[in-house]
Amino acid sequence: MALAAALPGLEVVGAEVVRLPKARPGLLFGTGKVEEIGAKLAAQEVGLVLVDGHVTPVQQRNLEREWKVKLLDRTGLILEIFADRARTREGVLQVELAALSYQRTRLVRAWTHLERQRGGLGFVGGPGETQIEADRRAIDEAITRIKRQLSKVAKTRELHRAARKKVPFPVVALVGYTNAGKSTLFNRLTGAEVMAKDMLFATLDPTMRGVVLPSGRKIILSDTVGFISELPTQLVAAFRATLEEVLEADLIVHVRDISHADSDEQARDVASILGELGVSETTPLFEVWNKIDRLDEARRAALAVKAEREPDIFSLSALTGEGVDTLLAAVSAALDEERFELDLHLGFDEGKRRAWLFQQGVVESEEQVEDGYRLHVRWTARQESRFREI
Incomplete structure (x- = not known):
């Protein structure tokens, strides 16, 4: 619906x-x-x-x-x-590529009513086969042309990323299920006016803006296309270029519509798609429980207590602004804190502590040894203190 x-x-x-x-x-x-x-x-x-x-x-x-x-x-x-939402040239090209890939997979069966048995000695195909081949060739040529154009866009993006690395502004990427409120949060943090409506796929084209953190440090905030369960493979492939900003991010902020009945299932879908895209498990990730303004007082209080126990979970309302300052302060702290390296040894029975380290994205390398794991971590003093409590 x-x-x-x-x-x-x-x-x-x-x-x-x-x-x-x-x-x-x-x-x-x-x-x-x-x-x-x-x-x-x-x-x-x-x-x-x-x-x-x-x-x-x-x-x-x-x-x-x-x-x-x-x-x-x-x-x-x-x-x-997607075709209705795309606004930029890149977005239009990505939709065209996905649509052509989808049509090509349906082409052979779609033209079965044109197929004919081969005549004579079988050296010449029937008219139906000729039509299928002609259509397939036309689609393949269009796909090749669009991929060539998109490769130019990808090169331009790479140049922009290289330029940003010379002026080292950290990149924070907003990801989440479609209609989770990413664009509303993006607008709240940046003062931009990106399309933000209560509908699926309101954002297709990537948007990036500069944000000054409470510490005075500037970051680049990126808004991305929303994910959805059973996202067609053609679309995952077509929008990979758009989502390259997520792969390069210094911090990922996963925005969830916590008021949605299927919020947990949606979160699993997002995690799955991030894995498909190749996002590193070592990239730090914050989880934002958005739209608390839609919840009753008892539910909001329960979520607030739960979020307080987890340093990387934040409950807020991007619409009203409640809780946004706390998130900004945490982003500032995560990107500003000094990090140091340390070698750790964990036994095989310390699975919970090992999992926490990977979840925090602080593991630089790991080696399995006879009596457990030897890990090289790069973390902040806050993360080390939290680790010692587990």
Whole structure:
């Protein structure tokens, strides 16, 4: 429902959960269910059907014929939303690349109605095969052209990063599930006016701004595209260039919509995608529990107590500003504190302490020895003090 609401101009007139013991290869649903849904669609004069899952090209074509509507599966809908949101040249190119990659995977089956048996001795293909090959070649050429253009963008980004390293401003990247409130927090911290709406994928194009911390030190804050569960592989690949800023970040701030019923599950999805992107486990990470203004007093108090026990978790409201100063102070402390190196030895039975070190991103190297682990860490005095308490 939230995905459907994110596409402008759509009026959602109904939704239904259909349990499928087994997906039918031709129509996805059983014939009885297809007729039942078809009758509802006709009665309400529906023109577009959205399926929250994967639909094969054959299933899509057959269902559109049966229901006389346009049908989009989850990937198709996300691509439509992305196409509507992209504003910069880079964003448009990334969406085009993802859409073409998606279309190419569906091309062979989509053109099965044009296939013909080979005639004569089989030296010349039928007209259907020729059409498929021509379409595939056209898509491949377009993909190559877009990748070439995006590679230029990537080179430009690399030059910008190299220039920033010469003037060593730390980079802090905001990441999180779509609609978690990253852009609202970004605007609050920077005074910018990035599009921030209560909808999925409000931000597609990366935005970077300078922020002066309470200590007087300047950092670069980066707002990124929101993540989502079951993000199509075409989109992960296409937006890798955009998310390179996360890979280069000195600190990652994971923004969560703590008021959402599935907040924990969303957090796991974000962690999974960060892993897919290749984000180092040693990069320091803060977790922000956003939108506490939507919670009742008892729930807010409970979260505040829980957050106080964890030095890298912060409860706040980007909308009202409550708790933002505490986060800024922590970011300032994390980036300003002097770090020193130390060799540690942990036994095999000290798994909790070892896991904490990796979670904090302070492990420079690790070697397994006969009686445990030898670790070389680079940390702050605050982190060492916290470690001694575990």
